[in-house]
Ligand SMILES: Nc1ncnc2c1ncn2[C@@H]1O[C@H](COP(=O)(O)OP(=O)(O)OP(=O)(O)O)[C@@H](O)[C@H]1O
């Protein structure tokens with residue numbers, strides 16, 4: 001279904017994180033150097049949207065430290081409006097460590113963003129859509145209240161990416177809370193793997209049955225497919241075959257591509273392809289957000305001509 005282009009800025013709200021990565025050959029224990037990059041799920045989405053020319057704004061909190069200043073610089077360089085990145089004089093910018101074995105270690109307890117509780121009214125000026133994730137809901141009660149409020153903010157549609165992070169909370173606690181938050185959103189993005197952990201459901205249609213009132217539900221199933229549900233429609237699109245260098249951030253890139261395409265009036269299928277395209281760029285590298293796609297790549301996603309068939 002093709003819709004009219006949607007006006008307004010997309011506001012992404014959450015915790016920026018600095019990602020510290022050891023060389024693949026040594027792992028964390030023996031690393032003598034760590035590479036430093038900016039991540040954080042909602043930062044990744046804001047950057048991905050800006051790469052696609054969608055006006056995007058990020059609101060969140062960082063410390064009064066070099067890493068906080070780096071987050072601001074990266075957002076601004078990408079073309080994201082970072083005026084509402086608040087600086088905490090006492091609490092630090094959150095960090096996380098990537099282990100090549102796949103584990104993620106957070107250093108974010110009592111971070112600047114853990115006390116994110118409200119946004120200045122001006123942060124909502126000109127906003128047509130708000131994007132938040134289940135990560136923020138796990139950080140603290142005030143953070144969760146803010147996510148709840150943003151998902152029903154007047155005058156803007158809202159998207160919610162489940163982004164269940166097992167290192168932050170147990171599925172028995174997260175499951176009902178993330179379901180209740182998802183019910184408030186217009187667009188929900190879920191991974192089939194995380195839905196299985198949270199709700200013991202194993203098919204995209206089972207997730208749809210849990211969230212019948214959501215306008216658009218997108219279920220990602222890794223290398224197999226992503227499915228979009230809207231009303232009685234269901235569309236499935238396989239991803240681009242991609243050698244996985246590092247998957248962290250692929251879901252955020254997907255969200256940015258999907259949202260940007262839908263806001264531009266693209267069909268569900270073209271939006272799924274755009275999501276897959278941005279995810280493939282992130283998966284092929286080590287950073288949590290990728291480069292901007294080329295015009296040729298975007299054309300492939302837009303038209304679908306030559307897109308691989310389901311495997
Ligand atoms: N093995 C793969 N081959 C090709 N594409 C993949 C593969 N795994 C994931 N993708 C792409 O990445 C997208 C997101 O994958 P997935 O749902 O596993 O990420 P996620 O766990 O949500 O990521 P994040 O760490 O950002 O939360 C998929 O929809 C697909 O486009």
Ligand SMILES: O=C(O)C(=O)C[C@H](O)[C@H](O)CO
Pocket residue numbers: 017039040041042044096135165248249250251252288
């Ligand atoms: O895991 C988190 O909380 C992060 O925000 C770090 C990564 O950037 C994020 O997981 C990618 O989705």
